[in-house]
Amino acid sequence: MASVTSLTASVHQRLADALTAALPEAGSADPLLRRSDRADFQANGILALAKKAKANPRELATQVVARVESGEVIKDIEVSGPGFLNITITDRAITENLAARYADGERLGVPLVEHPGTTVIDYAQPNVAKEMHVGHLRSAVIGDAVVQILEFVGESVVRRHHIGDWGTQFGMLIQYLIEHPHELDHQGGEVSGEEAMSNLNRLYKAARTLFDSDEEFKTRARRRVVDLQAGEPETLAMWQKFVDESKIYFYSVFEKLDMEIRDPDVVGESGYNDMLDETCRLLEESGVAVRSEGALCVFFDDIKGPEGNPVPLIVRKSDGGYGYAATDLSAIRDRVFRLKASTLLYVVDARQSLHFKMVFETARRAGWLNDDVKAHQLAFGTVLGKDGKPFKTREGETIRLVDLLDEAIERATTVVREKAEKVGLSEQEIVENGRYVGIGAVKYADLSTSAVRDYKFDLDQMVSLNGDTSVYLQYAYARIRSIFGKAGDRTALAHPELELAPAERELGLHLDRFAETLEEVAAEYAPHKLAAYLYQLASLYTTFYDQCPVIKPAPAQEVAENRLFLCDLTARTLHQGMALLGIRTPERL
Ligand code: ARG
Numbered sequence: 001m002a003s004v005t006s007l008t009a010s011v012h013q014r015l016a017d018a019l020t021a022a023l024p025e026a027g028s029a030d031p032l033l034r035r036s037d038r039a040d041f042q043a044n045g046i047l048a049l050a051k052k053a054k055a056n057p058r059e060l061a062t063q064v065v066a067r068v069e070s071g072e073v074i075k076d077i078e079v080s081g082p083g084f085l086n087i088t089i090t091d092r093a094i095t096e097n098l099a100a101r102y103a104d105g106e107r108l109g110v111p112l113v114e115h116p117g118t119t120v121i122d123y124a125q126p127n128v129a130k131e132m133h134v135g136h137l138r139s140a141v142i143g144d145a146v147v148q149i150l151e152f153v154g155e156s157v158v159r160r161h162h163i164g165d166w167g168t169q170f171g172m173l174i175q176y177l178i179e180h181p182h183e184l185d186h187q188g189g190e191v192s193g194e195e196a197m198s199n200l201n202r203l204y205k206a207a208r209t210l211f212d213s214d215e216e217f218k219t220r221a222r223r224r225v226v227d228l229q230a231g232e233p234e235t236l237a238m239w240q241k242f243v244d245e246s247k248i249y250f251y252s253v254f255e256k257l258d259m260e261i262r263d264p265d266v267v268g269e270s271g272y273n274d275m276l277d278e279t280c281r282l283l284e285e286s287g288v289a290v291r292s293e294g295a296l297c298v299f300f301d302d303i304k305g306p307e308g309n310p311v312p313l314i315v316r317k318s319d320g321g322y323g324y325a326a327t328d329l330s331a332i333r334d335r336v337f338r339l340k341a342s343t344l345l346y347v348v349d350a351r352q353s354l355h356f357k358m359v360f361e362t363a364r365r366a367g368w369l370n371d372d373v374k375a376h377q378l379a380f381g382t383v384l385g386k387d388g389k390p391f392k393t394r395e396g397e398t399i400r401l402v403d404l405l406d407e408a409i410e411r412a413t414t415v416v417r418e419k420a421e422k423v424g425l426s427e428q429e430i431v432e433n434g435r436y437v438g439i440g441a442v443k444y445a446d447l448s449t450s451a452v453r454d455y456k457f458d459l460d461q462m463v464s465l466n467g468d469t470s471v472y473l474q475y476a477y478a479r480i481r482s483i484f485g486k487a488g489d490r491t492a493l494a495h496p497e498l499e500l501a502p503a504e505r506e507l508g509l510h511l512d513r514f515a516e517t518l519e520e521v522a523a524e525y526a527p528h529k530l531a532a533y534l535y536q537l538a539s540l541y542t543t544f545y546d547q548c549p550v551i552k553p554a555p556a557q558e559v560a561e562n563r564l565f566l567c568d569l570t571a572r573t574l575h576q577g578m579a580l581l582g583i584r585t586p587e588r589l
Helices: 007-022 046-052 057-067 091-102 134-152 169-179 193-213 215-230 233-256 269-285 324-338 350-365 401-423 427-447 470-486 502-512 514-524 527-547 557-580
Strands: 033-035 041-043 074-080 084-089 118-122 156-160 290-292 295-298 313-316 343-349 374-380
Touching: 007 033, 007 041, 007 057, 007 084, 007 091, 007 502, 046 057, 046 084, 057 074, 057 084, 084 091, 091 502, 091 557, 118 134, 134 156, 134 343, 134 374, 134 401, 134 427, 134 514, 134 527, 134 557, 156 324, 169 193, 169 215, 169 233, 193 215, 193 233, 215 233, 233 401, 269 295, 269 313, 269 324, 295 350, 313 324, 313 350, 324 343, 324 350, 343 350, 350 374, 401 427, 401 470, 427 470, 427 527, 470 527, 470 557, 502 514, 502 527, 502 557, 514 527, 514 557, 527 557
Parallel strands: 118 156, 118 343, 343 374
Antiparallel strands: 033 041, 041 084, 074 084, 290 295, 295 313
């Protein structure tokens, strides 16, 4: 594995050196290098530095130019305007840099982070005995992409699926199951996810009806909650049935999403039961939490209700029961002290931001979080319907996630089928590609807007072949791959001695930025910037392909080889980038 210094980084280094030589008091000042339309790069930092040093900006810029080594990497550097620098790279440096990336297998020259830490990421956390909805989709899709990206840059990642598997509603469900013992039994054979969910739904409805109509059942159900919290064995065994049945369902949905969720990483709310007492004791002893009207609470100066009265975080209710906050605080202790996390990341709906703000502040006061151990909520917005309103059925019900996924696959399969004959796809390939395209479309739509923004769930747009969609990127990839079938005995080979056409340079400079993009994406937990990068890559490739013939009319041998090399590197970058987003790129489409 060999990480490759990007052209931006080499130019940056050369400029910074020249700048320090010309203006020693600038120290390690940033020349502010950006990609530019006028040249390959523009440096905008000189102006501000000159002002600070009371120097003439154009003069300083001229001095920097005189000190920059031009040659192997920099072809041309000139002062423009009041003191900007325009920099052009040599064609040779572009091709050589790309060749080094090409030689680095699937890492494509991307370096590992210098000081990797351990990130515990909390994502894909549906609730037991309940349907999964689009909110759970977002957490799963964004979380999975962030996991892949962080691991790729060398961070240690621990996954936690904090499923909702605890709470008073289980008293009712368990009591009902005890009184109707065979409701969750299976008649042998594998149970499908759909069956598991319909069993749970049926049971939930029946239990609810009885609970609402039968006072004696209600009393028994309430007593059952106490048994559950006390860990009474028969009650626990029944509870476990609900968890197991739900997991069958969750796994079927995650599989449909083409996502790997591992059983040991599923540590739900119940997993922290043994810690709750101690968490409360620690908070009370340290004075972080205080008793208020019988409950154990944490107060905040800046968090007030509508009437200006303080809104506390309730760690233990006045009846002694523990809620969501106690569990999350215990989970923080587990993740920091046992799993040795340096970063805690929560991929959770923005509507829970106040909860996390209070939980994190409490943990900071308790000393569990500090400058070395940070917590961050990667908050995501709401999924809206085509009409821009929260996504509901016409009857006002929440839309089931599985139904959406099935519809996406169905539409995608239609799109794939229309083109299938031309490509000569078999029925099996059509079905498989339909899944990859449909699921990819859903994931990409979610990942290509910044997480915190709401987005419209619009299947027509998602599976469109034009525009910023995964299908567009998948077709771009497959088209490149198909070129290699027509290349005959010509193979991909870099020729640094060749002059490059403008479209080749643009494509090349963008390919070289893959590593920088990933670094930024990983540091900011911003998969949408990777999506934007890939979309631009596909667009630059299209221009290149229009302007620079690869196969027909046949260019000279070396030119063809160098272009095939650009094609292949583009394909591999697309493939790797999409994989990091959790999206497949079929070879034939
Ligand atoms: N199960 C919760 C829900 O469906 C999300 C859990 C988020 N994670 C956490 N540590 N609180 O809304």
